[in-house]
Amino acid sequence: MKEKINCLDLSKQHQQVKKEIFDVFEEVYDQTAFSGGRFVEEFENKFADFCNAKYSIGVNNGTSALHLALLALGVGSGDEVILPANTFIATAWAITYVGATPVFVDCKSDTWEIDATLIEDKITDKTKAIIGVHLYGQPFDIDAVQEIAKKHKLFLVEDAAQAQGAEYKGSRVGSFGDLACFSFYPGKNLGACGEAGGLTTNSLEYSKHLQSLRNHGSIVRYYHDEVGFNMRMGGLEAGSLTVKLKYLNDWNSRRKEIAKRYQNEITNPKIKMQFQPDWSNSVYHLFVVTVDDREDLIKYLNTNNIYPGLHYPVPCHLQKAYANLNYKVGDFPNSEYLASHCVSLPMYAELEENSIDNIINVLNKY
Numbered sequence: 001m002k003e004k005i006n007c008l009d010l011s012k013q014h015q016q017v018k019k020e021i022f023d024v025f026e027e028v029y030d031q032t033a034f035s036g037g038r039f040v041e042e043f044e045n046k047f048a049d050f051c052n053a054k055y056s057i058g059v060n061n062g063t064s065a066l067h068l069a070l071l072a073l074g075v076g077s078g079d080e081v082i083l084p085a086n087t088f089i090a091t092a093w094a095i096t097y098v099g100a101t102p103v104f105v106d107c108k109s110d111t112w113e114i115d116a117t118l119i120e121d122k123i124t125d126k127t128k129a130i131i132g133v134h135l136y137g138q139p140f141d142i143d144a145v146q147e148i149a150k151k152h153k154l155f156l157v158e159d160a161a162q163a164q165g166a167e168y169k170g171s172r173v174g175s176f177g178d179l180a181c182f183s184f185y186p187g188k189n190l191g192a193c194g195e196a197g198g199l200t201t202n203s204l205e206y207s208k209h210l211q212s213l214r215n216h217g218s219i220v221r222y223y224h225d226e227v228g229f230n231m232r233m234g235g236l237e238a239g240s241l242t243v244k245l246k247y248l249n250d251w252n253s254r255r256k257e258i259a260k261r262y263q264n265e266i267t268n269p270k271i272k273m274q275f276q277p278d279w280s281n282s283v284y285h286l287f288v289v290t291v292d293d294r295e296d297l298i299k300y301l302n303t304n305n306i307y308p309g310l311h312y313p314v315p316c317h318l319q320k321a322y323a324n325l326n327y328k329v330g331d332f333p334n335s336e337y338l339a340s341h342c343v344s345l346p347m348y349a350e351l352e353e354n355s356i357d358n359i360i361n362v363l364n365k366y
């Protein structure tokens with residue numbers, strides 16, 4: 001029996017950078033810089049440069065980043081925000097947290113990214129913003145969505161939680177929207193040793209406001225200008241991120257190599273893949289395929305000691321938590337198809353060639 005292959009294995013990467021990260025942990029510890037502070041600022045500066053954005057604001061997780069983005073843009077009670085139905089639920093949570101209503105649209109049948117042609121139908125006089133998601137690490141068609149946002153004077157937020165380093169028409173994601181939101185959850189392409197998230201923007205005004213919002217609505221200590229939150233990034237998390245950011249380009253390149261092998265060498269017509277437009281340079285956070293009979297494929301892969309993932313089995317509009325919004329099966333056929341047919345193949349930078357050979361062989365024999 002071949003070695004067990006999971007969808008994601010974080011252990012190899014963390015062994016590789018353990019020494020460097022432990023050294024930084026020691027510095028953070030010795031300086032007792034546990035919350036905010038110099039290690040967070042250092043990471044923020046480096047991450048802003050990485051994204052070609054002017055400012056970066058570290059927070060405690062990606063969900064908070066989305067939440068604060070909407071607050072900074074003034075989205076609130078009674079407003080509506082448009083987003084794709086096929087995303088991780090946190091994109092929608094942020095809208096709910098600020099008292100606004102998520103308005104879902106379907107994805108395209110080929111790229112699985114938000115279908116810009118469906119957005120205008122959903123715009124009402126309550127619509128304030130559109131959140132596009134660079135799902136699975138592949139940029140959505142930003143120009144197409146931006147054009148609609150501009151025409152209707154709506155804010156555009158990028159949910160780039162899965163796409164650190166991805167490029168749209170040759171430029172890194174993170175500075176196209178009014179604000180971009182990132183997650184540094186351990187399993188993301190750039191993941192902290194702990195929970196973390198961040199935002200990028202070219203607006204000094206948003207940047208300042210976000211720094212206050214994440215820190216109890218305070219710039220000067222114990223003076224609170226507005227109701228704020230405790231959503232600061234921790235020093236240990238920031239230290240680990242600064243170390244890992246140095247390797248991110250290499251890790252993303254390796255993911256692209258693995259993706260290329262899957263795309264070129266999986267020839268079984270039963271397996272369908274995400275379409276990559278020529279303007280898209282994905283960082284393959286996930287490598288999702290679709291297949292007619294998902295349960296059957298998973299069972300088959302498991303018997304070959306391969307354990308794929310599911311991202312995501314239920315689209316947002318059909319989640320119980322949003323039953324009150326009265327969506328129904330059939331509302332968004334492409335998102336629903338994806339949810340019930342998707343399988344995430346193993347994808348992480350440390351996946352070895354012989355494991356990839358094995359995955360490809362097994363899939364071609366299916």
Ligand SMILES: *Cc1c(COP(=O)(O)O)cnc(C)c1O
Pocket residue numbers: 061062063064087088090091133159161162182183184185196197
């Ligand atoms: C991971 C993720 C988030 C949430 O980030 P957390 O750090 O887990 O809070 C939001 N949106 C998308 C698309 C994600 O993949």
